[in-house]
Amino acid sequence: MPYVHDTLTRLKQSSPAQSEFYQATEEVLECLRPLFEQYPHYHEHGIIERIVEPERQIMFRVSWLDDAGRVCVNKGYRVQFNSALGPYKGGLRFHPSVTSGTIKFLGFEQIFKNALTGLPIGGGKGGADFDPKGKSDNEIMRFCQSYMTELHRHIGPTRDVPAGDIGVGAREIGYLYGQYKRLTSRYEGVLTGKGLDWGGSLGRKEATGYGAVYFAQNMLAARGDDLHGKRCLVSGAGNVAIYTIEKLYELGAHPITCSDSGGTIHDPDGIDLAWLKQLKEVRRASLEEYPSERPKARYVPVCDYPHGGHHIWQIPADAAFPCATQNELIDIDAKAMLANGVACVSEGANMPSTKEAVDLLLDAGIAYGPGKAANAGGVATSQLEMAQNSSMEQWTLEQVDQKLQQIMADIHRQCAETAAEFGAQTNLVLGANIAGFRKVADAMIDQGLT
Numbered sequence: 536m537p538y539v540h541d542t543l544t545r546l547k548q549s550s551p552a553q554s555e556f557y558q559a560t561e562e563v564l565e566c567l568r569p570l571f572e573q574y575p576h577y578h579e580h581g582i583i584e585r586i587v588e589p590e591r592q593i594m595f596r597v598s599w600l601d602d603a604g605r606v607c608v609n610k611g612y613r614v615q616f617n618s619a620l621g622p623y624k625g626g627l628r629f630h631p632s633v634t635s636g637t638i639k640f641l642g643f644e645q646i647f648k649n650a651l652t653g654l655p656i657g658g659g660k661g662g663a664d665f666d667p668k669g670k671s672d673n674e675i676m677r678f679c680q681s682y683m684t685e686l687h688r689h690i691g692p693t694r695d696v697p698a699g700d701i702g703v704g705a706r707e708i709g710y711l712y713g714q715y716k717r718l719t720s721r722y723e724g725v726l727t728g729k730g731l732d733w734g735g736s737l738g739r740k741e742a743t744g745y746g747a748v749y750f751a752q753n754m755l756a757a758r759g760d761d762l763h764g765k766r767c768l769v770s771g772a773g774n775v776a777i778y779t780i781e782k783l784y785e786l787g788a789h790p791i792t793c794s795d796s797g798g799t800i801h802d803p804d805g806i807d808l809a810w811l812k813q814l815k816e817v818r819r820a821s822l823e824e825y826p827s828e829r830p831k832a833r834y835v836p837v838c839d840y841p842h843g844g845h846h847i848w849q850i851p852a853d854a855a856f857p858c859a860t861q862n863e864l865i866d867i868d869a870k871a872m873l874a875n876g877v878a879c880v881s882e883g884a885n886m887p888s889t890k891e892a893v894d895l896l897l898d899a900g901i902a903y904g905p906g907k908a909a910n911a912g913g914v915a916t917s918q919l920e921m922a923q924n925s926s927m928e929q930w931t932l933e934q935v936d937q938k939l940q941q942i943m944a945d946i947h948r949q950c951a952e953t954a955a956e957f958g959a960q961t962n963l964v965l966g967a968n969i970a971g972f973r974k975v976a977d978a979m980i981d982q983g984l985t
């Protein structure tokens with residue numbers, strides 16, 4: 536279809552050197568072909584040309600002092616991508632690899648993910664090329680304060696509500712919130728992922744990981760199966776990975792791996808969750824230390840990965856939960872997983888699988904839940920935090936978890952029904968992209984040319 540091809544070509548010319556953003560847009564636009572064939576009015580309203588262009592992109596300097604009194608400078612970003620369904624909503628990523636292309640890919644994905652939740656939230660994303668690793672608490676605080684000094688002009692509880700992502704957890708949200716309050720004199724729900732004593736929601740910390748497991752549960756139930764007794768590969772060792780592992784145990788599954796940027800842990804007896812939390816949430820240490828308490832566990836450093844793939848995906852298992860970062864699962868990993876018997880993949884991370892890997896998983900017909908559907912539990916619970924903030928209420932963990940389970944079941948149902956409507960029965964990638972897009976596009980048409 537020339538319409539899709541031309542849009543992608545123009546995008547590459549007008550926004551050069553943003554490969555992750557092209558990857559995300561290409562996947563979405565390719566999936567939309569059958570929709571455009573049946574409903575040409577999306578073309579007439581110029582929806583595609585408009586939806587790939589952020590409503591607003593903010594780039595700013597973040598200057599701060601390190602503990603030695605030296606001036607440091609980072610690049611800060613906030614991309615306010617699409618507000619057709621509600622205020623911009625999406626996390627902040629602090630990682631040295633962050634570029635404007637990274638934030639655009641994440642913001643673009645966020646539009647459709649947020650639409651799938653059925654909640655009134657638009658898509659946005661932000662971050663900085665700042666590396667929190669090895670920094671003192673005071674350095675993190677000074678960086679967050681400087682970052683918020685610029686960002687506060689652009690956000691607000693009905694305007695744009697950031698949250699955490701890689702490198703931004705409870706500590707960073709606390710420093711960011713403190714600075715927002717100081718600058719505006721307003722105590723309001725402008726960030727989510729806040730501490731429980733100052734506006735946070737029970738269940739938010741756990742939501743993305745729990746949601747990815749609920750999504751897997753829904754995919755398996757549709758095939759007459761469940762997670763009980765399944766050996767599971769989990770990558771990452773951060774917020775999403777830890778609570779994926781926790782929920783897998785609760786549902787009787789057997790998570791046997793985790794990873795960080797240094798290497799992979801394979802613990803055939805099952806990951807020791809308390810020890811993992813101690814290492815990562817309390818001590819912020821490397822996984823290299825994990826075997827000291829678990830002698831049967833093996834640590835494989837990144838540099839020892841064979842054949843260019845990632846060691847974690849070579850380990851025999853029944854299900855996989857990529858929860859670290861984008862493009863961490865490539866074609867040879869997908870081949871190894873399929874050969875080893877993995878029959879379910881639920882993505883906790885954003886775009887963790889390359890296009891080639893996704894094609895292999897889809898062709899094999901296994902249960903495959905793409906990130907924008909499977910990890911939407913995090914942003915959905917962020918919206919529940921916003922709802923509690925605006926009504927000055929605090930819901931119980933059971934209330935939040937019940938809503939999360941319902942939202943994940945609804946997302947799965949929408950993806951499966953939409954895939955079936957377009958004749959692609961098990962293809963939840965197509966289902967997620969069309970279902971999410973349709974809601975946003977229809978709202979954009981209703982709201983006129985903006």
Ligand code: NDP
Pocket residue numbers: 699700701702703704743771772773774775776794795796797858859860861863883884885910911913914
């Ligand atoms: P964290 O910062 O808490 O954890 C990230 C984990 O992934 C860390 O263990 C980190 O290792 C590892 N990691 C990061 N980059 C790499 C890399 N290049 N290679 C190998 N390992 C890596 O982030 P989150 O758990 O919050 O986020 C993980 C993923 O989930 C991201 O894709 C994020 O966008 C997505 N996501 C997060 C949501 C949330 O609510 N937090 C919501 C929806 C999606 P190390 O400790 O060594 O840095």
